[in-house]
Structures are given as C-alpha cells and as structure tokens.
Amino acid sequence: MSDSKDLTPAAGDAAAPATQQALRPGEWPRADVAHHLRRTDTDPRAQKRAARQVAMMFLLSVLMVVLFIVAFVAIPRDAVITLPYIGAIGALTAAMGVTFGLAIFLIGAGAVHWAKKLMSDVEVVQERHPMKTDAEDTAVAADIYQVGKESSGFAKYPVIRRTMLLAMALVPIPFIVSLRDLWVTPPGITTPSEELLVTLWKPGMRLVTDITYQPVRADDIPVGGLVNVVPADLPLDEEETGNLDARAKSAAIIVRMTPEEIQSQQGEGWDYQGILAFSKICTHVGCPISLYQQRTHELLCPCHQSTFNLADSANVVFGPAARRMPQLPITVDDEGYLVAVSDFQEPVGPSFWELKESYS
Numbered sequence: 001m002s003d004s005k006d007l008t009p010a011a012g013d014a015a016a017p018a019t020q021q022a023l024r025p026g027e028w029p030r031a032d033v034a035h036h037l038r039r040t041d042t043d044p045r046a047q048k049r050a051a052r053q054v055a056m057m058f059l060l061s062v063l064m065v066v067l068f069i070v071a072f073v074a075i076p077r078d079a080v081i082t083l084p085y086i087g088a089i090g091a092l093t094a095a096m097g098v099t100f101g102l103a104i105f106l107i108g109a110g111a112v113h114w115a116k117k118l119m120s121d122v123e124v125v126q127e128r129h130p131m132k133t134d135a136e137d138t139a140v141a142a143d144i145y146q147v148g149k150e151s152s153g154f155a156k157y158p159v160i161r162r163t164m165l166l167a168m169a170l171v172p173i174p175f176i177v178s179l180r181d182l183w184v185t186p187p188g189i190t191t192p193s194e195e196l197l198v199t200l201w202k203p204g205m206r207l208v209t210d211i212t213y214q215p216v217r218a219d220d221i222p223v224g225g226l227v228n229v230v231p232a233d234l235p236l237d238e239e240e241t242g243n244l245d246a247r248a249k250s251a252a253i254i255v256r257m258t259p260e261e262i263q264s265q266q267g268e269g270w271d272y273q274g275i276l277a278f279s280k281i282c283t284h285v286g287c288p289i290s291l292y293q294q295r296t297h298e299l300l301c302p303c304h305q306s307t308f309n310l311a312d313s314a315n316v317v318f319g320p321a322a323r324r325m326p327q328l329p330i331t332v333d334d335e336g337y338l339v340a341v342s343d344f345q346e347p348v349g350p351s352f353w354e355l356k357e358s359y360s
C-alpha cells in the first residue's frame, strides 16, 4: 500500500539509521527490502483472470441474496431438517442463515482477492520514534519505588510480604472453581424432583384471569385470542401457600384456534373446542411468555427467542429451549367456565436436570 507521507527521517532523529535514504511513496525498488512481483503485476492475462474471479464472487453474492428471498417466500415456516451432530432445526432458518452468510462472505472474499491480486502492493517503511524511556525518567521512577519500599516496610517484613502474596494468589480460586457449574449437572440430579412436578392446579379448578381474577368463560375467548390465567383458588398470602414458588409456577396462558388448525396435542382431547392451555414459564430459563402470533400459532419468548408451535404440541421450532411448553388439560364446568382437568403432566419451567436430553 502506498502512503502519502514523506518518510524522510527528521533531522537530528537519533533513532534513524545512518544509512536511511529519503523515501517517497511509489519509489521502488528499495535496496534494503526485498520485493516480489506478483504474477498479476507482469502478466496481463493473469490480471484479467483475477478481475474475473473478483467479479464472479460479487455476482455469487448477488445470487445468494436472490436465493435468500426465494427461501423466505417458498419454504414453509414449520419445515424441519435434521443435521448430523445438531439434530432437528427449522429449514427456513437454516436456508436464510446459509444464503445470507454466504452473501456477506463472498463480498468479503472478493474484496480480499481484489486487494491481494490487483491493488498496488508497493511496500513502504515508516520509521518510529524511540520507544524507550529516557534515563532521567527511569531514575525518577526508581527513586519513587525505593521510597515506597522503605516507608511501607515491604522489604523489612518478609512475613507480611509472603503471606500477602499467598493470599492474593489464592483469591481467584473460588471464582475458577465455581465455573464448574456452568457445564456440570449438580451431582445426584438426573430427574425432576417431586416438587418440580407439582403446581397448584387441581381437577375442576377454574381458570381465572391474572389481573381481575374473574373466571374465564369458553364462549368469551375469540379465535386468535390469548388470555393470561392462574388457578381460581390461588391462596393470596404466603403463610397459606407456604410456597410462593408454586404460585409462580402455576401461571398459564390460554389461546384459541379452530379445532382443524390443531395438528397435535400433548394428550388426547386436552383442548376444549380449540381452546388450549399451556404453562406461561419458558422451558429455557424461565421467562414468562405471552407473545403469540395467531397466523403461525407460534409462541415467542422475548428473552432468547425460543419459539414454540402451540398447534403442534407446543414443540420447540426455534431457539435455545430444550423441550416443549407443558400443556394443561382443560374442559368446562356446568356453567361454561374453563376448568383444569388435572395438574400439568410435565414439569414446568427450566429443565436444568436434563441438560443433555430433549423431550420433544
């Protein structure tokens, strides 16, 4: 690369080599630096070939953008492909990722190829000013260090010096040891404990909204609607429940779709005329979810974008969650209000005990 600076060493610059010549950009060859001409510097045909290669990479990038758009329009959102070592992933997500990634990569590769083969590669040398601290400043720093050493007694009390160094050396160990829990399942935990399997839902318990605590009538839920619900007999003070976690774990959502839109459920007849109830607690790390897209029936967690298809047993279609959202079996009572048929049949919330497994 050429440089527009005048590279002549400054007059009186002690660091400049005695033999340094005044250099100007573009002056070549220099006697002290070996330069190897590239094939494209001497062969016009190689030059044209390199230009074609660069243009081809840019054109392939254009093709990838076109394929991205085609994939976005043509691939169904629920199509899944299975890859070795990765498992099942959304076909649309994979196609969009590959095509857009290649589009960006090819622009970068074309630019690099262009620079290496066709742009000017004349070497230049820019001398640096001396980096070493001068003797006077070094002496001042040494004096300051000596004064500090004497006044602190650092040298005088070796027992303090050694124990302090030992203490400082060991302080990072707790942080390093605690990193172990990032990838190791706590000992003895292989299945969910009994407590994780139980929430406050009981057979016949009404579903009430989480704001007004009014029971929800099945006829009041429109197709495409979503309502946040909790168990009707939710004890409101901590002494009664003895377990605030159980209240938090019981939060649920209900959505309504037409019965024909339901592809599968976690249990036979767990819906009521297209009304489905699911846990509200994300199975990834436990964020509450209520972002629902009626057209695709997908429930999206705002924390890390795990996406669940509520029309297909709430299976994971995207994101880091390892298992589906548990479904609550529901029906209606004599007055037409939605009630639970039983508790959840799968543990709700994050699944730390099954880091290497997946339900769905």
Ligand code: FES
Binding pocket: 282, 283, 284, 285, 286, 287, 301, 302, 303, 304, 305, 306, 319, 320, 321
């Ligand atoms: S908590 Fe839902 S995706 Fe992470």
